[in-house]
Amino acid sequence: MLKRWIINFAYYLDTSKSYQKRKRFFYNILEDDKNKYKKYIDIFMAILIFISVGVLIREVKHHVDDHLMFFSNYVISFIFLIEYLLRFWVSSSVSKIIVARAEHDTFLHREVNLYKAFRDVVKVKLAYMLSPMALIDLFAILPFYHELRLLRLFILFRVFKLFRYAKSLQTLSSVLATKKFEFLTLGIFAAVVIFISSVLIYVMEGNNPASPIDTLYEAIYWAIVTISTVGYGDMTPVTHEGRFVAMLVIIAGISVLAFTTSLFVSAFTEKLDEIREMKTIEDVSKLKKFYLICGYEHVAREVARKLSSHRNDIIVMDEDEQRVAQAKKDGFTTLHYNPGRIESYEKLGIDIEKQVKAILCLRENDIENVYAALTIRSINKEVFILSLLMSDANKKKMTFAGINLTVYPQELVGLITKELVGKPVAFEVIHELRSENADVKIDELGVTERIVEYFPTVGDLGNKDFRVVLLGIYKQSSDRFYFNPLDDMLLEVGDYLLVVGYQVFILEFEKYLHTKIKASNE
Amino acid sequence: MSKATALIFGHNKYAHEIIANVKDKYAHVKVFSLHEEDLQESEIELELFDLSDEWVEMKQGVDMENSIAFCVLEDIAENIFLTISLRANFKDLTIIALASNSESANKLKMAGASKVIPLVETTSDIITNMLEKPIANKVLHSILYEESDLKIAQIKIGEGSHFKDEELSSIDWTRYNGIIVLSVMRKDKKSEFIYSSKAKRHIIEEGDILVVVGYETDIAEFENKIGSKRYVNWSHWSW
Numbered sequence: 001m002l003k004r005w006i007i008n009f010a011y012y013l014d015t016s017k018s019y020q021k022r023k024r025f026f027y028n029i030l031e032d033d034k035n036k037y038k039k040y041i042d043i044f045m046a047i048l049i050f051i052s053v054g055v056l057i058r059e060v061k062h063h064v065d066d067h068l069m070f071f072s073n074y075v076i077s078f079i080f081l082i083e084y085l086l087r088f089w090v091s092s093s094v095s096k097i098i099v100a101r102a103e104h105d106t107f108l109h110r111e112v113n114l115y116k117a118f119r120d121v122v123k124v125k126l127a128y129m130l131s132p133m134a135l136i137d138l139f140a141i142l143p144f145y146h147e148l149r150l151l152r153l154f155i156l157f158r159v160f161k162l163f164r165y166a167k168s169l170q171t172l173s174s175v176l177a178t179k180k181f182e183f184l185t186l187g188i189f190a191a192v193v194i195f196i197s198s199v200l201i202y203v204m205e206g207n208n209p210a211s212p213i214d215t216l217y218e219a220i221y222w223a224i225v226t227i228s229t230v231g232y233g234d235m236t237p238v239t240h241e242g243r244f245v246a247m248l249v250i251i252a253g254i255s256v257l258a259f260t261t262s263l264f265v266s267a268f269t270e271k272l273d274e275i276r277e278m279k280t281i282e283d284v285s286k287l288k289k290f291y292l293i294c295g296y297e298h299v300a301r302e303v304a305r306k307l308s309s310h311r312n313d314i315i316v317m318d319e320d321e322q323r324v325a326q327a328k329k330d331g332f333t334t335l336h337y338n339p340g341r342i343e344s345y346e347k348l349g350i351d352i353e354k355q356v357k358a359i360l361c362l363r364e365n366d367i368e369n370v371y372a373a374l375t376i377r378s379i380n381k382e383v384f385i386l387s388l389l390m391s392d393a394n395k396k397k398m399t400f401a402g403i404n405l406t407v408y409p410q411e412l413v414g415l416i417t418k419e420l421v422g423k424p425v426a427f428e429v430i431h432e433l434r435s436e437n438a439d440v441k442i443d444e445l446g447v448t449e450r451i452v453e454y455f456p457t458v459g460d461l462g463n464k465d466f467r468v469v470l471l472g473i474y475k476q477s478s479d480r481f482y483f484n485p486l487d488d489m490l491l492e493v494g495d496y497l498l499v500v501g502y503q504v505f506i507l508e509f510e511k512y513l514h515t516k517i518k519a520s521n522e
Numbered sequence: 523m524s525k526a527t528a529l530i531f532g533h534n535k536y537a538h539e540i541i542a543n544v545k546d547k548y549a550h551v552k553v554f555s556l557h558e559e560d561l562q563e564s565e566i567e568l569e570l571f572d573l574s575d576e577w578v579e580m581k582q583g584v585d586m587e588n589s590i591a592f593c594v595l596e597d598i599a600e601n602i603f604l605t606i607s608l609r610a611n612f613k614d615l616t617i618i619a620l621a622s623n624s625e626s627a628n629k630l631k632m633a634g635a636s637k638v639i640p641l642v643e644t645t646s647d648i649i650t651n652m653l654e655k656p657i658a659n660k661v662l663h664s665i666l667y668e669e670s671d672l673k674i675a676q677i678k679i680g681e682g683s684h685f686k687d688e689e690l691s692s693i694d695w696t697r698y699n700g701i702i703v704l705s706v707m708r709k710d711k712k713s714e715f716i717y718s719s720k721a722k723r724h725i726i727e728e729g730d731i732l733v734v735v736g737y738e739t740d741i742a743e744f745e746n747k748i749g750s751k752r753y754v755n756w757s758h759w760s761w
Contacts, residue, residue, distance in 0.1 A: 414539025
């Protein structure tokens with residue numbers, strides 16, 4: 001009966017949407033770095049830790065306010081206890097284990113063995129409880145139960161809890177973890193050196209009444225102080241044999257120290273690129289809107305520079321080391337990934353739909369561009385993809401790969417020469433309007449509700465006073481461009497005014513359109 | 523009046539695009555290649571040339587005064603050498619050269635090219651405009667490359683034009699609602715945007731060129747109204 005009830009309850013929890021939603025919520029705010037609330041929880045916990053340590057330090061020589069003491073001993077500990085229990089809860093799913101066991105046994109036409117299920121549960125939960133971070137969490141709660149002075153030092157475990165909340169500390173521990181074997185070897189080596197040195201010095205000096213080294217504990221203390229090259233000098237060997245041992249210990253100490261230093265340096269050197277990459281990915285995930293440029297060759301370099309001068313965020317992705325180095329040198333956030341692999345986008349963890357304005361496949365190689373475009377399309381159907389086209393024979397393939405727009409430089413050259421030889425002056429004028437360095441610009445001004453309210457018709461705009469030419473209006477409602485519109489044409493929200501003029505005049509005109517409300521209120 | 527002969531140096535995709543776009547505008551289109559194997563492989567008629575050429579044959583066979591040269595060799599050093607060689611031999615020849623980037627564009631200008639098309643810059647300009655100003659880009663593209671009824675034209679102020687000797691700013695351009703006058707190119711070849719402060723003081727003289735945008739019929743009407751004609755004469759055009 002109880003067994004049936006447990007299995008039913010496990011199924012209920014496993015399929016309950018509200019229960020799973022709550023569990024996921026707590027998991028996200030405690031463990032998921034991408035969760036927007038996690039950083040607030042982290043900051044809150046870090047503040048609690050600093051308060052605890054502050055109280056501990058103050059308490060040594062001063063009286064601490066009873067309320068603060070209560071807050072530190074009980075309230076903070078209670079909060080940590082709740083956190084510990086929540087982490088314990090979300091670390092694994094008991095219901096899932098029971099359900100899996102029930103399914104397994106039912107499938108094999110056996111009676112459900114709950115004993116095995118509970119054994120698995122205990123194993124999983126115990127593994128969590130014995131993990132270093134969970135142990136630190138547990139020790140950090142201990143002052144709650146003990147008021148003994150020595151146990152108060154457990155508060156210092158709360159400092160270790162900072163590893164959970166500070167990303168850089170996590171990075172540090174992950175870097176050191178990569179050299180686990182080397183550190184273990186170093187530990188054994190240091191332990192052997194300390195043990196031999198301690199025993200040797202104890203044997204040499206222990207029975208000499210003039211020697212300060214009287215016990216094995218003092219011998220170990222002396223050995224560690226000497227090996228570390230700290231050498232306080234409060235205990236020094238007095239016998240010749242003891243001094244000989246001291247010389248050996250000093251030499252061994254230097255080697256232990258050299259080993260330790262080189263280990264730290266190599267661990268960080270090897271991981272430096274990875275740390276930088278992690279930082280870049282983190283920065284990218286914070287960007288709201290950016291252009292993703294796949295491939296960094298000549299055209300890409302120039303496009304990136306131009307888009308960036310228009311205050312756009314640019315992310316460059318390329319697999320070639322030299323091109324990546326060039327992009328970094330040019331000051332762009334660069335990811336050393338292959339744009340043609342899904343894994344690259346998964347690693348990035350960006351929301352293409354929300355974060356990416358457009359993806360530009362700008363390798364000067366059609367095959368690479370098509371490959372990258374197909375990869376992107378397999379992840380997202382909507383994002384705008386523009387690609388360079390190097391051979392017109394591949395145009396159809398590009399369209400088939402889901403590329404929205406192709407730019408074919410050869411065709412551009414043909415069109416340009418056609419205009420150049422036909423209407424050179426006109427061409428120069430249009431070219432100047434398009435060029436980024438020219439003073440005269442063509443610009444698109446979006447028509448907002450405010451503008452419609454105060455400038456209902458084209459005639460009301462007064463663009464001539466600002467020496468700005470209104471080339472025409474693009475009406476979004478009809479997807480049509482109205483060239484040189486008449487004064488009585490009505491403006492609508494969502495329309496675009498296409499204006500030509502000196503940049504300063506356009507800016508003044510735009511400012512005027514947006515500040516008209518203030519002017520009329522006055 | 524258009525120039526008579528187009529000389530295209532280089533046998534590649536750029537050359538093919540240029541041929542397709544300019545063949546209707548010239549009486550003769552001559553394509554030259556550096557490589558002998560191109561002569562057999564190509565579907566179009568090719569002539570061979572080499573960079574040490576003295577251009578004697580060319581001088582004899584082509585009216586160089588009335589020609590335009592397109593230097594589109596893929597090797598930039600060769601393209602520069604070709605340009606400098608053409609300029610040394612033909613002082614008044616109009617040379618349009620293709621450059622891969624702004625650095626080589628500068629060298630080509632120094633070598634005497636009348637107009638240089640920097641490929642990377644032009645392509646990236648187009649891409650940036652497509653992304654940042656899509657509507658403006660679409661409209662300009664259709665005006666420039668005649669994909670819509672909207673046209674851009676350059677109209678020369680003739681002797682009999684009734685705009686002659688008037689101040690640019692005193693003319694009410696709105697009377698010509700069908701068209702928009704974008705800029706005026708003065709006789710000293712300096713182009714001025716129509717509403718700029720400098721242009722305001724400008725007196726329209728015979729020989730000035732107005733750059734106008736409008737529908738074909740409106741442009742024609744405008745020409746009739748001001749008594750001027752569309753201008754495409756290369757011989758007066760200096761880069």
